[in-house]
Amino acid sequence: MKRAIFFSTTFAAFAFVSVALAAPGHTGGHAHSNVGKAGDPKKVSRTIEVVMNDQMRFLPDSVTVKPGETIRFVVKNVGEMKHEMMLGTHKELMDHAKVMQQHPGMEHDDDNAVTVEPGKTGEIVWQFTKAGTFKFGCLMPGHVEAGMIGTVSVKR
Numbered sequence: 001m002k003r004a005i006f007f008s009t010t011f012a013a014f015a016f017v018s019v020a021l022a023a024p025g026h027t028g029g030h031a032h033s034n035v036g037k038a039g040d041p042k043k044v045s046r047t048i049e050v051v052m053n054d055q056m057r058f059l060p061d062s063v064t065v066k067p068g069e070t071i072r073f074v075v076k077n078v079g080e081m082k083h084e085m086m087l088g089t090h091k092e093l094m095d096h097a098k099v100m101q102q103h104p105g106m107e108h109d110d111d112n113a114v115t116v117e118p119g120k121t122g123e124i125v126w127q128f129t130k131a132g133t134f135k136f137g138c139l140m141p142g143h144v145e146a147g148m149i150g151t152v153s154v155k156r
């Protein structure tokens with residue numbers, strides 16, 4: 001399938017989780033996740049650069065932030081294939097990776113994710129609202145499985 005399908009992570013999580021588990025309590029609408037919320041670009045605490053490559057790695061693959069910080073991730077794809085960075089809990093990313101396997105042409109248009117063409121740079125501005133250990137992963141089919149995943153530790 002050639003046509004790119006744009007579709008919201010929130011919707012995907014809702015649709016698939018609710019069908020599978022009838023999980024209550026998912027709030028639709030805004031791009032929020034358990035990880036935090038879309039950040040205000042005018043209130044960025046600091047910028048973190050992340051490189052993505054065709055060895056299926058993020059560099060760095062682990063970052064530490066403080067609760068409440070708004071981070072501008074500048075995400076550079078130095079590879080020759082498309083990569084993406086999506087923030088989420090480990091479960092959110094794994095659930096979403098399954099959806100991506102079924103819809104390989106899918107792209108994300110969400111505040112917690114950016115898809116970056118080869119040689120290009122993208123951005124995510126995100127506010128981490130609570131302490132915890134979260135993940136960022138590339139959900140291009142097969143990439144997360146190949147190890148394209150990193151950790152965000154949110155702690156004081």
Ligand SMILES: [Cu+2]
Pocket residue numbers: 052056082083084138139140143148
């Ligand atoms: Cu990738």
